Amino acid sequence: xxxxxxxxxxxxxxxxxxxxxxxxxxxxxxxxxxxxxxxxxxxxxxxxxxxxxxxxxxxxxxxxxxxxxxxxxxxxxxxxxxxxxxxxxxxxxxxxxxxxxxxxxxxxxxxxxxxxxxxxxxxxxxxxxxxxxxxxxxxxxxxxxxxxxxxxxxxxxxxxxxxxxxxxxxxxxxxxxxxxxxxxxxxxxxxxxxxxxxxxxxxxxxxxxxxxxxxxxxxxxxxxxxxxxxxxxxxxxxxxxxxxxxxxxxxxxxxxxxxxxxxxxxxxxxxxxx
DNA sequence: AGTGCGACCCGAACGC
DNA sequence: TGCGTTCGGGTCGCAC
Numbered sequence: 001x002x003x004x005x006x007x008x009x010x011x012x013x014x015x016x017x018x019x020x021x022x023x024x025x026x027x028x029x030x031x032x033x034x035x036x037x038x039x040x041x042x043x044x045x046x047x048x049x050x051x052x053x054x055x056x057x058x059x060x061x062x063x064x065x066x067x068x069x070x071x072x073x074x075x076x077x078x079x080x081x082x083x084x085x086x087x088x089x090x091x092x093x094x095x096x097x098x099x100x101x102x103x104x105x106x107x108x109x110x111x112x113x114x115x116x117x118x119x120x121x122x123x124x125x126x127x128x129x130x131x132x133x134x135x136x137x138x139x140x141x142x143x144x145x146x147x148x149x150x151x152x153x154x155x156x157x158x159x160x161x162x163x164x165x166x167x168x169x170x171x172x173x174x175x176x177x178x179x180x181x182x183x184x185x186x187x188x189x190x191x192x193x194x195x196x197x198x199x200x201x202x203x204x205x206x207x208x209x210x211x212x213x214x215x216x217x218x219x220x221x222x223x224x225x226x227x228x229x230x231x232x233x234x235x236x237x238x239x240x241x242x243x244x245x246x247x248x249x250x251x252x253x254x255x256x257x258x259x260x261x262x263x264x265x266x267x268x269x270x271x272x273x274x
Numbered sequence: 275a276g277t278g279c280g281a282c283c284c285g286a287a288c289g290c
Numbered sequence: 291t292g293c294g295t296t297c298g299g300g301t302c303g304c305a306c
Contacts, residue, residue, distance in 0.1 A: 003300095058300080075283090075299045091284090110283040112300070155277070162300080172299060261279070263298070 002073045004135065004169025005209060006217035007055045009231060010079060014053040014062070017081055018104055022049045023064070025097035033093050033106065035116040044117055045069065045096075057132050057168035061123060068120045070128060071106075077113030080105045132168040136178075136205035137213070141167065147198035153190030157201075159260040160190050167205060173218055176240040176265050178204045185273035186259045186266055192274040211236065239265040 002010065023045050031038050048064035055061060062069040071077070080092075084103050088095070094106040094115065106113070118126050133149075134141040149166045150157065161167060161175045170178065179186050181204035184197055212218060217231030238248055242265055243256040252269040 072300080074301075108283090109285065110299085112283060114301090153276090159278095164301085261299095 002058065002075075002077065002217070003171035003174050004055075004057055005174070005212035005215075005233065006231060007058050007060055007073065007169075008213050009216045010073070011053045011055040011060055014050075014060075014079060014104075018050045018098065019052055020049065021102075021104075022047065022099040023096050024099050027095040027097070028093065029088065029095070030093035030111060033108065033111065033113055033115055035114055041115075041117050056124075056129060057135060057164060058171070059129060059132075063120055066120050068118055068123055069115050070118055070123070070126065071115045072113055072128075073108075074110070074112035074114070076110050077106065077108040080107055132164050133166040135168050136170060136174075136209040141202055141206070143195055143199040143202050146202055147193070147195045150190035150193055150198065155190055156187045156259050157184055157190055157193060158186035158262070158264060161201075162260070162262070169209070170205065172262055172264075173237070173240045174205075174208060174212065177208050177238060180239045180265075180267060180271060181208060183270055183272075185271040186257075186264050188274050239267060241265065 024047070026042050026046060028034065028038065028042075034041050044067050045064060048067065050062060051065050052063045053061065054063065058072060060071040060073065062071055082103050082105055084097055084101055086103075088105075089107070091109045091111075092105045092107050093111065096104040096106075098104060106115070116128075123129055134145065146166065150160050153160055158175055158179060161170050161178065162172065176186070178201060182197065182200035184193065184201065212231070212233040215232040215236070218233040218237070219231045239254055242254045245254050246252065247254055247267040247270060250267065250269045252267055254265055255268055257264050257266070
């Protein structure tokens, strides 16, 4: 569930809370979260200090000077800061003991999240990061770029936007919102879309992600908070989670369907399939 | 190469 | 009530 706006919120909060703290110990009750050699990971992060926290799309960068932990929260990954002597809870899988008596704890009910180590100067050359597209609100994202990347695709636009290689950072919630705002039906194949559709998608994505970032992201379902921080974009949602409710624009009944195996909400009147 | 889909996970919601 | 089943959601890897 954490998409770009939520990950930015986590990065911002972690920057305030752990920069300057040194890792003095590490426990890994469920070490499969970490890709690569576990002992090497441990050896590399012990005695390092968090120098800054950043993100690119949904990827979080926990920067420890010359090495960086790439952390992907997938659906339910969360970080918490707690006193070291607090008992571990069921879904706390990776525990960083810090030099001020607190822990940074990675919590993930579904164990889908992943972490791996890389050299800080090589972040953008890693397999995970190098293939990612442009962030929705970055100035270099424009209609020509999007149009060129979708115009030959025999794939539904919803699926294309969820694949992170064109636009980086949109997930199921914001893709539904962007397509609604663009008057594009989620099942429309990439090759059916016009440059005007691409323009609408770009403009909507910029507006929606800018607003969602300002509001700290979206808090829906059981996924509530990370580090005690709640987002407020859920109050702005037009279609996502609105099955059978009336469209705020035209009054039609919002429908729920599946596109590429994902729950998809849309307005049948505002978003006509081509 | 391009495209589709199950696996990874587990708790909540749902159906009987 | 209590059980079994379905759903969800990001990404990878395999199958066609």
